Amino acid sequence: MDLQLKGKKALIFGSTGGIGLSIAKSLISEGADVYINGRTEDKCARICDEIKAKGFYAGDLTEKGIAKEITELFIKDNGALDILVTNTGGPKKGNFLDVDTEQWNTDFQSLWLSVVDSLHAALPQMEKQNFGRVLLVTSLAAKEPLPGLTTSNGLRAGLAGLVRSISNEYASKGITLNLILPGYTNTERLQALNLSEEKIKELVPAGRLGEPEELADLATFLASPRAAYITAQSIAIDGGVLRGH
Numbered sequence: 001m002d003l004q005l006k007g008k009k010a011l012i013f014g015s016t017g018g019i020g021l022s023i024a025k026s027l028i029s030e031g032a033d034v035y036i037n038g039r040t041e042d043k044c045a046r047i048c049d050e051i052k053a054k055g056f057y058a059g060d061l062t063e064k065g066i067a068k069e070i071t072e073l074f075i076k077d078n079g080a081l082d083i084l085v086t087n088t089g090g091p092k093k094g095n096f097l098d099v100d101t102e103q104w105n106t107d108f109q110s111l112w113l114s115v116v117d118s119l120h121a122a123l124p125q126m127e128k129q130n131f132g133r134v135l136l137v138t139s140l141a142a143k144e145p146l147p148g149l150t151t152s153n154g155l156r157a158g159l160a161g162l163v164r165s166i167s168n169e170y171a172s173k174g175i176t177l178n179l180i181l182p183g184y185t186n187t188e189r190l191q192a193l194n195l196s197e198e199k200i201k202e203l204v205p206a207g208r209l210g211e212p213e214e215l216a217d218l219a220t221f222l223a224s225p226r227a228a229y230i231t232a233q234s235i236a237i238d239g240g241v242l243r244g245h
């Protein structure tokens with residue numbers, strides 16, 4: 001299938017490692033012009049070189065306004081923005097009473113406001129083009145709370161509602177917005193949790209972790225012109241963890 005991604009301009013936040021990096025590589029392999037993001041210039045430059053991305057915009061998404069600044073700069077530099085992928089590092093763990101207001105503010109900024117900020121800049125441009133693909137990488141926590149991930153459980157469920165609302169406004173303008181909900185996926189973040197094989201089998205009906213490349217395959221299709229009739233969806237890629245949602 002020709003995904004018609006050649007020359008499409010893509011900005012992928014949180015893409016020097018893990019899931020974001022796999023999405024970047026996959027879009028590059030389909031001929032898209034991909035720009036990556038991470039917190040530091042050095043790592044962005046190294047990964048950009050390694051995967052042959054078109055460029056990078058370094059910036060920390062826990063900082064107020066940075067996602068809007070980067071998205072505006074991307075549009076100024078490229079004159080177009082076809083594909084926007086929002087993604088960032090996962091939040092700290094903590095049960096409800098362990099999470100203070102400062103932590104809520106930090107996580108609200110990085111998981112929620114960075115998405116709103118980049119959309120404020122991206123949607124008017126996509127509307128002018130009569131084309132746009134927006135993908136939000138969130139978590140299965142959006143549908144089923146994960147133990148100890150209080151801010152993720154709360155904020156990500158809300159983001160799904162927000163995207164359904166925005167999709168309604170933009171569905172007739174060639175712009176789709178969808179959420180990808182990773183399950184237990186084999187990245188550095190998950191490796192740090194040191195889950196035993198037995199634990200993984202207990203948690204995941206498929207009996208194994210997901211590979212970031214599997215998630216990237218889905219993202220690449222959703223980012224393509226071929227996926228024009230799919231919008232406002234929260235799609236889990238989780239080996240069967242979510243059932244009945």
Ligand SMILES: NC(=O)c1ccc[n+]([C@@H]2O[C@H](COP(=O)([O-])OP(=O)(O)OC[C@H]3O[C@@H](n4cnc5c(N)ncnc54)[C@H](OP(=O)(O)O)[C@@H]3O)[C@@H](O)[C@H]2O)c1
Pocket residue numbers: 013014015016017018019020021037038039040043044059060061062087088089090091110137138139140181182183184185186187188189190
């Ligand atoms: N892996 C899983 O099993 C899983 C499951 C459910 C949900 N998720 C969610 O999916 C997202 C990606 O997870 P992952 O496993 O791919 O994580 P990861 O391996 O830790 O990669 C995170 C990426 O985001 C970048 N990043 C981190 N903090 C950032 C910040 N403040 N500003 C800009 N970029 C930042 C990192 O780059 P730098 O280090 O260069 O800044 C890196 O490229 C997370 O939000 C996570 O909660 C993951």
